Amino acid sequence: xxxxxxxxxxxxxxxxxxxxxxxxxxxxxxxxxxxxxxxxxxxxxxxxxxxxxxxxxxxxxxxxxxxxxxxxxxxxxxxxxxxxxxxxxxxxxxxxxxxxxxxxxxxxxxxxxxxxxxxxxxxxxxxxxxxxxxxxxxxxxxxxxxxxxxxxxxxxxxxxxxxxxxxxxxxxxxxxxxxxxxxxxxxxxxxxxxxxxxxxxxxxxxxxxxxxxxxxxxxxxxxxxxxxxxxxxxxxxxxxxxxxxxxxxxxxxxxxxxxxxxxxxxxxxxxxxxxxxxxxxxxxxxxxxxxxxxxxxxxxxxx
Amino acid sequence: xxxxxxxxxxxxxxxxxxxxxxxxxxxxxxxxxxxxxxxxxxxxxxxxxxxxxxxxxxxxxxxxxxxxxxxxxxxxxxxxxxxxxxxxxxxxxxxxxxxxxxxxxxxxxxxxxxxxxxxxxxxxxxxxxxxxxxxxxxxxxxxxxxxxxxxxxxxxxxxxxxxxxxxxxxxxxxxxxxxxxxxxxxxxxxxxxxxxxxxxxxxxxxxxxxxxxxxxxxxxxxxxxxxxxxxxxxxxxxxxxxxxxxxxxxxxxxxxxxxxxxxxxxxxxxxxxxxxxxxxxxxxxxxxxxxxxxxxxxxxxxxxxxxxxxxxxxxxxxxxxx
Numbered sequence: 001x002x003x004x005x006x007x008x009x010x011x012x013x014x015x016x017x018x019x020x021x022x023x024x025x026x027x028x029x030x031x032x033x034x035x036x037x038x039x040x041x042x043x044x045x046x047x048x049x050x051x052x053x054x055x056x057x058x059x060x061x062x063x064x065x066x067x068x069x070x071x072x073x074x075x076x077x078x079x080x081x082x083x084x085x086x087x088x089x090x091x092x093x094x095x096x097x098x099x100x101x102x103x104x105x106x107x108x109x110x111x112x113x114x115x116x117x118x119x120x121x122x123x124x125x126x127x128x129x130x131x132x133x134x135x136x137x138x139x140x141x142x143x144x145x146x147x148x149x150x151x152x153x154x155x156x157x158x159x160x161x162x163x164x165x166x167x168x169x170x171x172x173x174x175x176x177x178x179x180x181x182x183x184x185x186x187x188x189x190x191x192x193x194x195x196x197x198x199x200x201x202x203x204x205x206x207x208x209x210x211x212x213x214x215x216x217x218x219x220x221x222x223x224x225x226x227x228x229x230x231x232x233x234x235x236x237x238x239x240x241x242x243x244x245x246x247x248x249x250x251x252x253x254x255x256x257x258x259x260x261x262x263x264x265x266x267x268x269x270x271x272x273x274x275x276x277x278x279x280x281x282x283x284x285x286x287x288x289x290x291x292x293x294x295x296x297x298x299x300x301x302x303x
Numbered sequence: 304x305x306x307x308x309x310x311x312x313x314x315x316x317x318x319x320x321x322x323x324x325x326x327x328x329x330x331x332x333x334x335x336x337x338x339x340x341x342x343x344x345x346x347x348x349x350x351x352x353x354x355x356x357x358x359x360x361x362x363x364x365x366x367x368x369x370x371x372x373x374x375x376x377x378x379x380x381x382x383x384x385x386x387x388x389x390x391x392x393x394x395x396x397x398x399x400x401x402x403x404x405x406x407x408x409x410x411x412x413x414x415x416x417x418x419x420x421x422x423x424x425x426x427x428x429x430x431x432x433x434x435x436x437x438x439x440x441x442x443x444x445x446x447x448x449x450x451x452x453x454x455x456x457x458x459x460x461x462x463x464x465x466x467x468x469x470x471x472x473x474x475x476x477x478x479x480x481x482x483x484x485x486x487x488x489x490x491x492x493x494x495x496x497x498x499x500x501x502x503x504x505x506x507x508x509x510x511x512x513x514x515x516x517x518x519x520x521x522x523x524x525x526x527x528x529x530x531x532x533x534x535x536x537x538x539x540x541x542x543x544x545x546x547x548x549x550x551x552x553x554x555x556x557x558x559x560x561x562x563x564x565x566x567x568x569x570x571x572x573x574x575x576x577x578x579x580x581x582x583x584x585x586x587x588x589x590x591x592x593x594x595x596x597x598x599x600x601x602x603x604x605x606x607x608x609x610x611x612x613x614x615x616x617x618x619x620x621x622x623x624x625x
Contacts, residue, residue, distance in 0.1 A: 198472075
């Protein structure tokens with residue numbers, strides 16, 4: 001038995017430069033290194049981290065509670081005592097923005113989790129198996145689409161009682177539909193690729209093909225759409241709360257604060273300005289981070 | 304004749320295309336003795352690859368449809384085993400090398416993951432042991448510095464190196480049958496020679512049988528023991544490589560040989576192309592599908608498909624005139 005195989009020729013030119021750039025690493029290490037080079041993404045991640053800490057731990061350092069009213073005081077602009085000013089009931093806006101952030105960030109997180117787990121799996125399975133199963137699964141999505149979102153939410157809240165948990169469930173239940181369609185579309189075209197044939201020819205099972213081969217290749221659109229989902233559900237939550245179906249006063253969410261602020265902006269612009277600025281900052285940071293992640297996770301983007 | 308590793312009898316692969324039926328493979332019979340190499344030769348669209356896809360259960364059904372008398376692999380009929388069993392065979396006992404190494408590797412997975420995945424699917428060994436085996440196989444296919452290269456992504460490899468990775472992937476489980484689907488078509492000529500030599504060496508080393516799908520008769524010469532020439536979904540001529548090269552019987556085989564440059568030919572000798580195009584597989588002409596391009600066609604060629612004439616052990620031709 002001969003073991004000699006033809007050896008490729010040695011490279012004509014030895015490069016002195018250390019080859020650190022092509023040192024092998026896992027996809028995640030690799031992505032992390034590339035993400036760190038993207039200044040906008042790093043700054044955005046920093047801002048998001050700050051906003052999260054601000055919302056989670058901030059209230060401990062402010063000497064007011066979110067429900068403490070001072071009706072005589074009324075709405076006041078920013079001052080040394082109230083950095084963000086106060087609202088119409090004399091409540092401290094800084095601490096209300098922090099509490100509102102907890103709800104809004106949780107809503108965003110929850111919708112993202114649902115749309116990433118259910119939406120991605122559902123779409124990938126539907127697209128991969130195709131045929132009758134695909135038609136059936138997609139018709140279900142179509143049907144869910146046609147049911148008005150508000151109707152579903154009201155139904156949920158009436159059937160199961162009004163609570164914050166139900167709000168998350170209701171928002172989660174609709175947030176995965178578009179994701180499922182997007183992923184299905186990606187998978188439909190990706191499954192024609194030769195590397196999928198190659199994986200099948202080497203006996204990889206359905207599960208491995210879907211979650212190791214197809215889904216990672218669809219990560220770009222998935223991440224982009226996720227960064228679009230988060231602001232959308234935050235606004236939907238605001239809408240629900242505005243109708244009295246979501247978060248109830250004296251609790252707050254960013255959406256609620258912004259809509260209150262919009263009503264009062266003629267006389268008290270600070271009520272719109274401060275919560276609005278925090279919300280906008282967060283959404284911008286999410287978008288830039290999403291873009292950065294998309295580029296970092298694609299191994300072909302490496303220059 | 305020695306024991307057969309693969310014996311395909313009357314295989315059909317049909318596709319439903321907008322109401323019509325496209326007969327990609329229309330009654331193919333081939334056989335391959337253990338340890339030997341069979342070259343399946345034909346133009347693009349002649350059904351070479353589809354024959355293999357059909358046997359391996361890689362034809363999407365629907366719109367595809369695979370049926371036939373039998374496809375015996377080591378005594379087991381691949382057309383009738385369960386899908387699960389077929390999946391266990393693929394990659395383990397029958398492996399495939401694809402035409403284009405640029406697209407046949409997943410751009411998102413490191414070489415290690417693509418290789419260990421195959422081992423995990425079939426051998427159920429630990430990731431660490433799988434990595435060691437993958438490294439060993441990369442070394443065997445001639446990838447320099449495999450310890451570093453194994454953690455890289457496919458886009459960091461050149462075309463020839465990627466094809467070596469594909470070969471390593473196919474040979475990991477030491478398959479009894481290796482299907483190489485135009486393994487050198489996407490590579491330049493010097494790399495082609497290297498890859499073919501590598502395949503030949505590894506085949507002898509592992510004792511595998513090989514089906515070499517190609518449209519390049521130059522690749523067939525010197526690499527194959529047997530040749531099956533396909534046209535419009537059928538095998539038109541079968542024989543040993545020597546018989547096909549020295550005494551081709553079917554006008555199509557003769558035409559293919561006349562259109563290949565030869566080193567031993569006189570300088571001024573012109574290459575003779577085969578006129579026309581292969582027929583649309585949804586609208587095959589009556590009788591012999593090659594008759595529209597055949598210089599020797601007679602009236603009876605249009606009447607019926609020529610009977611397959613057996614001229615000896617493994618020597619067959621399907622032509623009225625030859």
